[in-house]
Structures are given as C-alpha cells and as structure tokens.
Amino acid sequence: MSVRVVGQVTLREGETPESSQGVADRLGAVGLELTGALASHAGVHFDLSVGGGDLTWDLLLDGEEALAELCRRLAGTGPEGMLGVLGGRLAELASQVASVELAVPETLDTGLGSPGLVGVKRTLWLRVLPEAEAGQVARFEAETPLLAEAVPAIRNWRWSRVRALSPRPMALRWTHLWEQEFDSVDGLQVDYMSSPCHWGYIDRWFDLEMPDRVVDLWLAHLACPEQAPVLSWDSRH
C-alpha cells in the first residue's frame, strides 16, 4: 500500500517567482529519484497563502519500506539539511532551498469526487492544542469533512492526522492536514470562504474568542496550482 508524504519547502531569500517555479519543477521531477518514489509534485504557493513555506511538495512512496528507507537517509538531519543528505540531483537544489518540513498524513476521511482532477491544491496545516479536551478534538475531527458537503467546489479532499518521519529526524509542530482540490482558485477564495458552514460553524474550532477552540492560532494556509492529480495518486497505485 502506497504512502503519502507532504512537505512545506521554504526557499532561500532572493528567489524570484521565476526561479521559484524552476525549483518546483525540478523538485517535482527529481523527487522521483528517491527509492520507491511513485510520484512527486511541487507547486509554488499563490500569494494568498500565509503561515508556511514557499512550495508544497507531495510525494507518493511505494509502501512503508520506501518510507523507512527515506527515514533512514534523513536520520539525524533537520529541515535545513535535508536535501543535502538525500544527495544526487536533490542535493543540487540545496543552494536554493532553506528548509523542507515533511509529514506523513494518516487519512481520517477522504472524498474523491473528481478523480484525476489537476486544478488547485490547498493544504491547511494545523496544530491541535495539546491541552484540548479529547472529546472536543474528536468532534472537531468528525465535523471538518462537513465542509466538503457544504462546498461542492471542493472536488477532492483528504483529512488527516500527521506524524513526523520516524525515527523523528525533525520535530513536527503540526498535528493535522486538511487538503482540498478545486477546479480554480475561485472555489477556495469565493465558495469556501463564503460558505456559512465554514464561517458560521466550523470556524469556531479556530477562533480565539470561541470557548470551543481547539486549534493553535498559527496555521499554514497554502495553495498552489497543480500539474498532476495529487490527491488521486494513491487511488491509481
């Protein structure tokens, strides 16, 4: 069974929009050189993105053994040294990449209404507060997919807990990923943000003023154009 890895890539200062796209293109391509890599994609974030890196890097690996091999190669490295340790053409990108933060999503729920869609991918990285009450967290996890019901422009989605790459070569501040694919950015910027299920119900888990809040205020709201059907990958492998 294939395993997904999702990353935030932060570029070094001075990279231009053109050079950022070049890094994304090369990272997407040379990610396939990793042992057991079935698919690799990187996209440059739109300006609407906040709280995270410059690119989203998605990998699909051929099972737990491929993931274990990646972990072995990364052991002892942090986000800053990762590409250098991986060697080969990935290491050649280290001069332009400041850090890579990787997480392994463990799917709680998913919906693939438009398998094969190549559109806009939005990834929300979030951290549930460690002091949040377990029952509230369970309710938050159960309710988040309601957004996909309320917003048909969300064509494909995955809702996951995330874990660091064991044996923990890097600390991971995030606990969950909420990933969606839209036909275009309007689905995110208009439909998703306007839906009353979002602002009138689910947002309470995120709002500082709500007694129900369970999510840390530091979110990474990241969206990028796709060149591959990232959320459909493992239905094809």
Place this chain on the structure above:
Amino acid sequence: MAASDPGSDPVYVIDELLLKSGQLEDFLSALEAHYRPGAEARGQRLVQTMVTPPTETEGVAQSVILIWVLDGVAGFWTMRSQNATEEVAAWWVECESFIQSRTRRLAAAPGAIAGFEALGRLNG
C-alpha cells in the same frame, strides 16, 4: 427579508454567559471598559444586552445574552482578521472571573440562510 446582495445580510454573534453570583454589574462594567470598544472597532456592534432570568432573587444564577451584529460575510472575515490579539485573549481570561461558563454562536435571520448557502455553491 434577504438583502439584494446575500453576502451582506447581517451575521449575528450571540454570546451567552452564565454569571457567578453577584457579578452582573461588575461584568457589564468590564465589558464596556475592556471589550466592547475593541469589538466595535472590528465591526462587531452590540445591538442587544439581556439578562435571564429577569430577576435579582438571591440564589438564582443569571445569564447575560449579548447580541452583536456584523456586516455580512465580509464583516465576519474583517472581524476574524483582527481578533487574534493579546488584548482580546486577555479579555476572555478576565471574563473567567465573572462567569461560570459561556457559549458563543453565529446566527442569521431565517430568510438570509439560503442566500448564504448559495454563496458557498457558486462554483459548485
């Protein structure tokens, strides 16, 4: 009746705070001094303050219901883009000294809801 632009229909924020005994006057004073001015600067206007049950009988716990209004969906996000501050967090910590528990809910007029839902389905 729904507004011609459904996104501009009022969005209500409803606070219900179960007070500790004898805290009504101090709570309302603190609310005016430490929260309402900032909330209104964020576009969250207080339109109603009520106390339930409407009695001062000793031993009867009172709740305060606050109804605030926002200028539609845009007003909601304007408020949300400004409320994650230390000042706002400090108010809700202070508030704990007056209350036993509280809820906050979002609401709209019945006739506004279909329009709001439609906004979330424009590109569906």
